[in-house]
Amino acid sequence: xxxxxxxxxxxxxxxxxxxxxxxxxxxxxxxxxxxxxxxxxxxxxxxxxxxxxxxxxxxxxxxxxxxxxxxxxxxxxxxxxxxxxxxxxxxxxxxxxxxxxxxxxxxxxxxxxxxxxxxxxxxxxxxxxxxxxxxxxxxxxxxxxxxxxxxxxxxxxxxxxxxxxxxxxxxxxxxxxxxxxxxxxxxxxxxxxxxxxxxxxxxxxxxxxxxxxxxxxxxxxxxxxxxxxxxxxxxxxxxxxxxxxxxxxxxxxxxxxxxxxxxxxxxxxxxxxxxxxxxxxxxxxxxxxxxxxxxxxxxxxxxxxxxxxxxxxxxxxxxxxxxxxxxxxxxxxxxxxxxxxxxxxxxxxxxxxxxxxxxxxxxxxxxxxxxxxxxxxxxxxxxxxxxxxxxxxxxxx
Numbered sequence: 001x002x003x004x005x006x007x008x009x010x011x012x013x014x015x016x017x018x019x020x021x022x023x024x025x026x027x028x029x030x031x032x033x034x035x036x037x038x039x040x041x042x043x044x045x046x047x048x049x050x051x052x053x054x055x056x057x058x059x060x061x062x063x064x065x066x067x068x069x070x071x072x073x074x075x076x077x078x079x080x081x082x083x084x085x086x087x088x089x090x091x092x093x094x095x096x097x098x099x100x101x102x103x104x105x106x107x108x109x110x111x112x113x114x115x116x117x118x119x120x121x122x123x124x125x126x127x128x129x130x131x132x133x134x135x136x137x138x139x140x141x142x143x144x145x146x147x148x149x150x151x152x153x154x155x156x157x158x159x160x161x162x163x164x165x166x167x168x169x170x171x172x173x174x175x176x177x178x179x180x181x182x183x184x185x186x187x188x189x190x191x192x193x194x195x196x197x198x199x200x201x202x203x204x205x206x207x208x209x210x211x212x213x214x215x216x217x218x219x220x221x222x223x224x225x226x227x228x229x230x231x232x233x234x235x236x237x238x239x240x241x242x243x244x245x246x247x248x249x250x251x252x253x254x255x256x257x258x259x260x261x262x263x264x265x266x267x268x269x270x271x272x273x274x275x276x277x278x279x280x281x282x283x284x285x286x287x288x289x290x291x292x293x294x295x296x297x298x299x300x301x302x303x304x305x306x307x308x309x310x311x312x313x314x315x316x317x318x319x320x321x322x323x324x325x326x327x328x329x330x331x332x333x334x335x336x337x338x339x340x341x342x343x344x345x346x347x348x349x350x351x352x353x354x355x356x357x358x359x360x361x362x363x364x365x366x367x368x369x370x371x372x373x374x375x376x377x378x379x380x381x382x383x384x385x386x387x388x389x390x391x392x393x394x395x396x397x
Contacts, residue, residue, distance in 0.1 A: 003037040006361060007085075007099035007125075009116065011043040014108030015195050015216065021061055023339050024105040028056050030343075030353040036361070039085070039099050041074070043111070049074050051085055051096060072096050076123055083123050101361055103128040105337060109190045109217070112337050113139035126368035128360050129314035130336040137310055138336040141189045141221050144310065151309050153302060154330050156321065158223035160189065163214050177206065180224045186210055188217030199225060226330060230322040232289055234299050235342035236307040237315045237356070239363050243304045246345035248296060250289030287348050295322070298329060306334055313367065314360055317342045 008031075010024030011017055021042075028038050040055035044064075052071035054060045060067045074085040074096055085096040102120040104127065106112045114136035120127045130138060137143050142160045149155060159176045166173055177184060186209040188196040196216040200206035206222075213220050235246035289296070303318045317338035321330045341360070343353040351359075 003035060004361070004365075005037045005039055005098060005100045006031070007039045007041050007102050009041045009043065009102060009104045009120075010106055011045070012106050012108070012111035012116070013043075013045050013047055014106070014110050014112070015191065016108035016112075017045055018061075019339060020105060020107045020111070021058075023107065023337075023341065025056065025058060026340055026353075027103070027105055027357060031357050032354050035358070039097060041085070042071075043106075049076075078123060081124075083125055099125070101126045101128065101364060103361065103364075105341070107337060107339070109139060113190065126364045128364040130312050130316065134311040134313060135336050138312065138316070138334045139190050140219070141187060141333055142219065144331075144333060145221075147309060148306065148331055151305070153305065153309075154328065156185075156223040156226055156330050156332075158221055160219065160221045163218045163220070166210065166214070166220070174203065174206065177222045178203070180222070182206075183225045185223050185225055186213050187221045187223070188213045189219035189221050190217050226321040226323050226328075228323050228325040230291075230324045231332075232291070232299060232320040232322060233285075233317055233342075233345065234303040234320070235315055235317045235338065235345045236303050236312070237346070237359065238307070239313045239367055240308075242363075243307060245300045245303055246342060247287050247348050248289040248291070248299055249345055250286040250291070252284040252286065287345060295327070295329070302329065302331065306331060310334060312336060314364070315341050315356070317345070 008024055008028055010020045012020065014020070024040070028040060031038055038056070040051060040053070042050045042055050044050065050068060050071040051074050054067065054070060060071075072085075073088045075088055077084045077086045079095075082098045084098050087094045087096055102123075102125045104111070104116050104120065106116060112135060114130075114132040114134075117127050117129060117135055118132040121132065129135070137147065142158075145155045145158060157180055159173065159180065161173050183199050183201045184206065186196075186198050186200055186206065191197075196213045198205075198209040198212065200209050200222075210220060210222075231251040233249040233251065237244045237246070291299075299320060302320075306312075306318050307316055312334065314336075315338065317335040319332040319335065321332050322328065323330075341353075341356060343356050346356055347353070
Protein backbone atom coordinates (compact mmCIF):
# COMPACT_ATOMS: atom_id res chain seq x y z
CA UNK A 1 0.00 0.00 0.00
CA UNK A 2 1.30 3.42 -0.94
CA UNK A 3 1.98 5.60 2.07
CA UNK A 4 0.39 9.03 2.34
CA UNK A 5 3.08 11.71 2.23
CA UNK A 6 2.46 14.17 5.05
CA UNK A 7 4.38 17.44 5.11
CA UNK A 8 4.71 18.43 8.77
CA UNK A 9 5.36 22.17 8.70
CA UNK A 10 6.69 24.03 11.74
CA UNK A 11 8.78 26.97 12.95
CA UNK A 12 8.22 30.36 11.32
CA UNK A 13 8.77 34.01 12.15
CA UNK A 14 7.01 33.90 15.50
CA UNK A 15 7.89 34.42 19.15
CA UNK A 16 6.49 30.91 19.62
CA UNK A 17 8.99 29.44 17.13
CA UNK A 18 10.69 27.09 19.59
CA UNK A 19 7.36 25.89 21.01
CA UNK A 20 6.34 24.94 17.46
CA UNK A 21 9.51 22.86 17.05
CA UNK A 22 8.76 20.90 20.22
CA UNK A 23 5.12 20.33 19.23
CA UNK A 24 6.11 19.15 15.73
CA UNK A 25 8.82 16.77 16.94
CA UNK A 26 6.35 15.22 19.38
CA UNK A 27 3.76 14.75 16.64
CA UNK A 28 6.22 13.20 14.18
CA UNK A 29 7.42 10.85 16.92
CA UNK A 30 3.84 9.61 17.31
CA UNK A 31 2.73 9.31 13.68
CA UNK A 32 1.95 5.87 12.25
CA UNK A 33 4.90 5.34 9.92
CA UNK A 34 3.35 2.22 8.45
CA UNK A 35 0.62 4.45 7.05
CA UNK A 36 2.34 7.81 6.57
CA UNK A 37 5.62 8.96 5.08
CA UNK A 38 6.70 11.91 7.20
CA UNK A 39 8.23 14.88 5.37
CA UNK A 40 9.47 17.47 7.91
CA UNK A 41 9.38 21.04 6.58
CA UNK A 42 11.01 23.66 8.79
CA UNK A 43 10.48 27.41 8.38
CA UNK A 44 13.38 29.42 9.79
CA UNK A 45 12.87 32.72 11.59
CA UNK A 46 13.94 34.50 8.39
CA UNK A 47 11.29 32.56 6.42
CA UNK A 48 13.41 30.03 4.54
CA UNK A 49 11.96 26.53 4.06
CA UNK A 50 14.11 23.43 4.65
CA UNK A 51 13.50 19.70 4.54
CA UNK A 52 15.53 16.65 5.55
CA UNK A 53 15.25 13.71 7.95
CA UNK A 54 17.60 15.32 10.48
CA UNK A 55 14.83 17.88 11.15
CA UNK A 56 13.25 15.16 13.30
CA UNK A 57 16.14 15.44 15.77
CA UNK A 58 16.23 18.21 18.39
CA UNK A 59 20.04 18.42 18.12
CA UNK A 60 19.65 19.84 14.59
CA UNK A 61 17.95 22.95 15.96
CA UNK A 62 20.46 23.45 18.75
CA UNK A 63 23.22 23.79 16.15
CA UNK A 64 21.20 24.80 13.11
CA UNK A 65 23.72 27.15 11.49
CA UNK A 66 26.26 24.35 11.19
CA UNK A 67 23.69 21.63 10.46
CA UNK A 68 21.73 23.32 7.67
CA UNK A 69 24.38 22.38 5.11
CA UNK A 70 23.03 18.83 5.36
CA UNK A 71 19.47 19.98 4.65
CA UNK A 72 17.74 20.97 1.42
CA UNK A 73 16.34 24.48 1.10
CA UNK A 74 13.10 24.15 -0.83
CA UNK A 75 10.16 25.95 -2.33
CA UNK A 76 6.71 24.67 -3.29
CA UNK A 77 5.77 24.23 -6.95
CA UNK A 78 2.86 22.54 -8.72
CA UNK A 79 3.68 19.97 -11.40
CA UNK A 80 1.25 17.53 -12.98
CA UNK A 81 -1.36 18.36 -10.33
CA UNK A 82 1.06 17.43 -7.54
CA UNK A 83 2.60 19.74 -4.94
CA UNK A 84 6.36 19.35 -5.25
CA UNK A 85 9.15 20.32 -2.88
CA UNK A 86 11.83 21.67 -5.18
CA UNK A 87 15.38 22.65 -4.26
CA UNK A 88 16.03 26.38 -4.32
CA UNK A 89 19.70 25.93 -5.25
CA UNK A 90 21.25 23.67 -7.86
CA UNK A 91 20.61 22.85 -11.49
CA UNK A 92 17.23 22.59 -13.20
CA UNK A 93 15.09 22.98 -10.06
CA UNK A 94 15.77 19.51 -8.71
CA UNK A 95 12.71 17.80 -7.23
CA UNK A 96 13.17 16.60 -3.65
CA UNK A 97 9.78 14.93 -3.11
CA UNK A 98 6.06 15.61 -3.28
CA UNK A 99 3.45 15.78 -0.51
CA UNK A 100 -0.17 14.72 -0.34
CA UNK A 101 -1.27 16.45 2.87
CA UNK A 102 0.00 19.51 4.74
CA UNK A 103 0.09 19.31 8.54
CA UNK A 104 1.01 22.73 9.95
CA UNK A 105 2.04 22.51 13.62
CA UNK A 106 2.75 26.17 14.17
CA UNK A 107 2.08 28.64 16.95
CA UNK A 108 1.66 32.39 16.91
CA UNK A 109 1.24 35.38 14.66
CA UNK A 110 2.49 35.06 11.10
CA UNK A 111 1.90 31.30 10.86
CA UNK A 112 -1.00 30.10 13.06
CA UNK A 113 -3.16 33.10 12.14
CA UNK A 114 -4.27 31.71 8.77
CA UNK A 115 -1.29 33.06 6.83
CA UNK A 116 0.27 29.64 6.32
CA UNK A 117 -2.94 27.63 5.90
CA UNK A 118 -4.14 30.12 3.27
CA UNK A 119 -0.96 29.63 1.26
CA UNK A 120 -1.21 25.84 1.51
CA UNK A 121 -4.86 25.85 0.47
CA UNK A 122 -3.95 28.01 -2.53
CA UNK A 123 -1.53 25.27 -3.58
CA UNK A 124 -4.47 22.87 -3.56
CA UNK A 125 -3.44 20.74 -0.57
CA UNK A 126 -5.58 19.14 2.11
CA UNK A 127 -4.58 21.01 5.27
CA UNK A 128 -4.85 19.63 8.80
CA UNK A 129 -6.16 22.15 11.30
CA UNK A 130 -8.26 25.31 11.26
CA UNK A 131 -9.58 26.99 8.14
CA UNK A 132 -8.14 30.36 7.12
CA UNK A 133 -11.14 32.10 8.68
CA UNK A 134 -11.03 30.07 11.89
CA UNK A 135 -7.29 30.52 12.27
CA UNK A 136 -7.32 34.27 11.67
CA UNK A 137 -10.29 34.91 13.94
CA UNK A 138 -8.95 32.62 16.67
CA UNK A 139 -5.61 34.42 16.75
CA UNK A 140 -7.15 37.79 17.64
CA UNK A 141 -8.39 37.83 21.24
CA UNK A 142 -10.45 40.98 20.67
CA UNK A 143 -12.28 39.62 17.61
CA UNK A 144 -12.94 36.38 19.51
CA UNK A 145 -14.57 38.33 22.34
CA UNK A 146 -16.70 40.36 19.95
CA UNK A 147 -17.95 37.27 18.13
CA UNK A 148 -18.59 35.24 21.27
CA UNK A 149 -20.38 38.13 22.98
CA UNK A 150 -22.70 38.45 19.98
CA UNK A 151 -23.57 34.77 20.54
CA UNK A 152 -24.28 35.26 24.26
CA UNK A 153 -21.12 33.48 25.39
CA UNK A 154 -19.63 35.20 28.41
CA UNK A 155 -16.06 36.57 28.39
CA UNK A 156 -14.32 38.83 30.96
CA UNK A 157 -14.99 42.58 30.66
CA UNK A 158 -12.30 44.36 28.68
CA UNK A 159 -10.90 47.44 26.98
CA UNK A 160 -8.96 47.21 23.72
CA UNK A 161 -6.94 49.69 21.66
CA UNK A 162 -4.23 50.09 19.02
CA UNK A 163 -0.72 51.38 19.72
CA UNK A 164 -1.28 54.71 17.92
CA UNK A 165 -4.44 55.28 19.95
CA UNK A 166 -2.50 54.79 23.18
CA UNK A 167 0.12 57.27 22.01
CA UNK A 168 -2.48 59.96 21.24
CA UNK A 169 -5.12 59.24 23.91
CA UNK A 170 -3.24 57.57 26.74
CA UNK A 171 -5.10 59.30 29.60
CA UNK A 172 -8.54 58.47 28.19
CA UNK A 173 -7.59 54.82 27.68
CA UNK A 174 -6.16 54.54 31.21
CA UNK A 175 -9.42 55.98 32.62
CA UNK A 176 -11.47 53.39 30.71
CA UNK A 177 -9.25 50.60 31.98
CA UNK A 178 -9.43 51.76 35.59
CA UNK A 179 -13.22 51.46 35.48
CA UNK A 180 -12.60 47.70 35.35
CA UNK A 181 -10.85 48.06 38.73
CA UNK A 182 -7.45 46.64 39.62
CA UNK A 183 -6.00 44.10 39.22
CA UNK A 184 -6.30 43.82 35.42
CA UNK A 185 -4.68 41.55 32.85
CA UNK A 186 -2.68 43.19 30.04
CA UNK A 187 -2.44 41.09 26.86
CA UNK A 188 -1.11 41.44 23.32
CA UNK A 189 -4.18 40.72 21.20
CA UNK A 190 -2.60 38.26 18.78
CA UNK A 191 0.01 36.28 20.71
CA UNK A 192 -0.17 33.04 22.66
CA UNK A 193 1.85 31.03 25.21
CA UNK A 194 1.31 33.83 27.79
CA UNK A 195 3.96 35.94 26.03
CA UNK A 196 3.69 39.64 26.91
CA UNK A 197 0.86 38.99 29.40
CA UNK A 198 1.03 40.50 32.89
CA UNK A 199 -1.29 41.35 35.77
CA UNK A 200 -1.24 45.02 36.82
CA UNK A 201 -2.20 45.92 40.39
CA UNK A 202 -1.90 49.72 40.06
CA UNK A 203 -1.44 52.49 37.52
CA UNK A 204 2.36 52.33 37.49
CA UNK A 205 2.33 48.61 36.74
CA UNK A 206 -0.41 49.11 34.15
CA UNK A 207 1.60 51.66 32.19
CA UNK A 208 4.75 49.54 32.40
CA UNK A 209 3.01 46.36 31.27
CA UNK A 210 1.25 48.15 28.41
CA UNK A 211 4.62 49.35 27.12
CA UNK A 212 5.95 45.81 27.39
CA UNK A 213 2.98 44.33 25.54
CA UNK A 214 3.25 46.97 22.80
CA UNK A 215 6.75 45.69 22.04
CA UNK A 216 5.09 42.45 20.83
CA UNK A 217 1.87 43.61 19.19
CA UNK A 218 0.18 46.74 17.84
CA UNK A 219 -3.21 45.77 19.30
CA UNK A 220 -3.76 45.33 23.03
CA UNK A 221 -6.42 43.96 25.31
CA UNK A 222 -6.83 44.77 29.01
CA UNK A 223 -9.42 42.77 30.91
CA UNK A 224 -10.75 42.22 34.40
CA UNK A 225 -9.27 39.55 36.65
CA UNK A 226 -11.84 36.91 37.55
CA UNK A 227 -11.86 36.45 41.35
CA UNK A 228 -11.85 33.06 43.10
CA UNK A 229 -10.29 31.71 39.93
CA UNK A 230 -10.56 28.17 38.66
CA UNK A 231 -8.88 27.68 35.26
CA UNK A 232 -10.22 24.88 33.07
CA UNK A 233 -9.26 23.65 29.59
CA UNK A 234 -11.32 21.55 27.19
CA UNK A 235 -10.12 20.41 23.76
CA UNK A 236 -12.45 19.81 20.82
CA UNK A 237 -11.66 17.51 17.91
CA UNK A 238 -13.61 17.54 14.68
CA UNK A 239 -15.09 19.60 11.88
CA UNK A 240 -18.50 20.86 10.74
CA UNK A 241 -20.04 17.40 10.82
CA UNK A 242 -18.50 15.88 13.94
CA UNK A 243 -17.39 17.21 17.33
CA UNK A 244 -15.70 15.31 20.13
CA UNK A 245 -14.59 16.82 23.42
CA UNK A 246 -11.62 15.74 25.50
CA UNK A 247 -11.76 15.33 29.23
CA UNK A 248 -11.59 18.65 31.07
CA UNK A 249 -8.26 19.67 32.59
CA UNK A 250 -8.09 21.69 35.81
CA UNK A 251 -5.00 23.87 36.10
CA UNK A 252 -3.36 24.04 39.52
CA UNK A 253 -2.24 27.65 39.70
CA UNK A 254 1.14 28.34 41.30
CA UNK A 255 1.04 32.05 40.54
CA UNK A 256 -1.55 34.62 39.53
CA UNK A 257 -0.72 33.78 35.93
CA UNK A 258 0.81 30.75 34.21
CA UNK A 259 3.96 32.13 32.58
CA UNK A 260 5.77 31.07 29.42
CA UNK A 261 8.47 29.59 31.67
CA UNK A 262 5.90 27.66 33.70
CA UNK A 263 4.46 26.16 30.54
CA UNK A 264 7.56 25.31 28.56
CA UNK A 265 11.05 26.02 29.91
CA UNK A 266 11.02 23.48 32.70
CA UNK A 267 9.53 20.75 30.54
CA UNK A 268 11.96 21.22 27.67
CA UNK A 269 14.89 20.46 29.96
CA UNK A 270 13.59 16.92 30.30
CA UNK A 271 13.32 16.39 26.54
CA UNK A 272 10.26 15.96 24.43
CA UNK A 273 9.71 12.39 25.53
CA UNK A 274 9.53 13.20 29.23
CA UNK A 275 6.22 12.92 31.02
CA UNK A 276 5.76 16.66 31.39
CA UNK A 277 7.59 17.57 28.21
CA UNK A 278 5.13 15.41 26.29
CA UNK A 279 2.32 17.49 27.74
CA UNK A 280 3.94 20.75 26.70
CA UNK A 281 3.44 21.93 30.25
CA UNK A 282 5.49 22.11 33.42
CA UNK A 283 2.44 23.19 35.42
CA UNK A 284 0.40 20.78 37.49
CA UNK A 285 -3.08 19.91 36.29
CA UNK A 286 -5.78 17.41 37.09
CA UNK A 287 -7.57 15.35 34.43
CA UNK A 288 -10.48 15.04 34.75
CA UNK A 289 -11.17 18.28 36.58
CA UNK A 290 -12.73 17.99 40.01
CA UNK A 291 -15.95 19.80 39.16
CA UNK A 292 -19.66 18.99 39.30
CA UNK A 293 -21.41 17.03 36.56
CA UNK A 294 -23.47 20.12 35.85
CA UNK A 295 -20.40 22.28 35.25
CA UNK A 296 -18.73 19.50 33.24
CA UNK A 297 -21.67 19.30 30.87
CA UNK A 298 -21.83 23.09 30.60
CA UNK A 299 -18.12 23.29 29.71
CA UNK A 300 -18.63 20.60 27.05
CA UNK A 301 -21.59 22.48 25.60
CA UNK A 302 -19.82 25.85 25.48
CA UNK A 303 -16.65 24.28 24.04
CA UNK A 304 -18.56 22.80 21.12
CA UNK A 305 -20.41 26.10 20.58
CA UNK A 306 -17.15 28.06 20.47
CA UNK A 307 -15.59 25.57 18.06
CA UNK A 308 -18.58 25.81 15.73
CA UNK A 309 -19.10 29.58 15.98
CA UNK A 310 -15.44 30.34 15.22
CA UNK A 311 -15.43 27.98 12.22
CA UNK A 312 -12.66 25.80 13.70
CA UNK A 313 -11.40 22.44 12.45
CA UNK A 314 -8.84 19.87 13.54
CA UNK A 315 -8.19 20.09 17.26
CA UNK A 316 -8.51 23.26 19.34
CA UNK A 317 -8.25 23.87 23.06
CA UNK A 318 -10.80 26.19 24.65
CA UNK A 319 -9.56 27.86 27.84
CA UNK A 320 -12.04 28.82 30.55
CA UNK A 321 -12.00 31.02 33.66
CA UNK A 322 -14.48 30.13 36.41
CA UNK A 323 -15.44 32.11 39.49
CA UNK A 324 -15.56 29.28 42.06
CA UNK A 325 -17.72 31.34 44.41
CA UNK A 326 -20.46 32.29 41.94
CA UNK A 327 -20.05 29.45 39.43
CA UNK A 328 -19.87 31.92 36.53
CA UNK A 329 -18.09 30.49 33.48
CA UNK A 330 -16.09 32.74 31.13
CA UNK A 331 -14.35 31.78 27.89
CA UNK A 332 -10.79 33.05 28.06
CA UNK A 333 -9.64 32.17 24.53
CA UNK A 334 -9.37 29.37 21.96
CA UNK A 335 -6.02 27.89 20.97
CA UNK A 336 -6.51 26.81 17.36
CA UNK A 337 -3.31 24.70 17.15
CA UNK A 338 -2.58 23.84 20.79
CA UNK A 339 0.78 22.72 22.10
CA UNK A 340 1.17 18.94 21.76
CA UNK A 341 -2.19 19.05 19.93
CA UNK A 342 -3.73 18.56 23.40
CA UNK A 343 -3.20 14.79 23.07
CA UNK A 344 -2.80 14.45 26.85
CA UNK A 345 -6.42 15.57 27.29
CA UNK A 346 -7.71 12.81 25.00
CA UNK A 347 -5.36 10.08 26.25
CA UNK A 348 -7.34 9.39 29.48
CA UNK A 349 -10.38 8.73 27.25
CA UNK A 350 -8.47 5.92 25.53
CA UNK A 351 -7.48 7.88 22.39
CA UNK A 352 -3.71 7.55 21.87
CA UNK A 353 -1.59 10.30 20.34
CA UNK A 354 -1.16 8.11 17.25
CA UNK A 355 -4.94 7.70 16.93
CA UNK A 356 -5.49 11.43 17.39
CA UNK A 357 -3.05 12.29 14.60
CA UNK A 358 -4.55 9.65 12.32
CA UNK A 359 -8.02 11.07 12.85
CA UNK A 360 -6.83 14.63 12.19
CA UNK A 361 -5.25 13.65 8.87
CA UNK A 362 -8.23 11.49 7.84
CA UNK A 363 -10.71 14.29 8.54
CA UNK A 364 -8.57 16.84 6.68
CA UNK A 365 -8.52 14.64 3.57
CA UNK A 366 -12.26 13.95 3.82
CA UNK A 367 -13.02 17.66 4.22
CA UNK A 368 -10.81 18.49 1.25
CA UNK A 369 -12.61 15.97 -0.95
CA UNK A 370 -15.99 17.34 0.13
CA UNK A 371 -14.93 20.88 -0.76
CA UNK A 372 -13.65 19.75 -4.16
CA UNK A 373 -17.19 18.61 -4.98
CA UNK A 374 -18.44 22.18 -4.61
CA UNK A 375 -18.43 24.58 -7.55
CA UNK A 376 -15.44 26.89 -7.13
CA UNK A 377 -15.14 28.32 -10.65
CA UNK A 378 -16.96 28.29 -13.94
CA UNK A 379 -16.28 28.85 -17.62
CA UNK A 380 -17.13 32.29 -18.90
CA UNK A 381 -16.66 34.35 -22.02
CA UNK A 382 -16.43 37.58 -20.02
CA UNK A 383 -12.87 38.27 -21.21
CA UNK A 384 -13.96 38.03 -24.83
CA UNK A 385 -16.03 41.16 -24.30
CA UNK A 386 -13.17 43.07 -22.69
CA UNK A 387 -11.29 45.54 -24.87
CA UNK A 388 -8.35 46.52 -22.69
CA UNK A 389 -8.15 49.96 -21.13
CA UNK A 390 -11.34 51.05 -22.84
CA UNK A 391 -13.35 48.62 -20.73
CA UNK A 392 -16.14 46.36 -21.89
CA UNK A 393 -17.47 46.79 -25.38
CA UNK A 394 -21.02 47.03 -24.16
CA UNK A 395 -20.32 48.34 -20.68
CA UNK A 396 -21.02 46.78 -17.33
CA UNK A 397 -24.62 46.13 -16.43
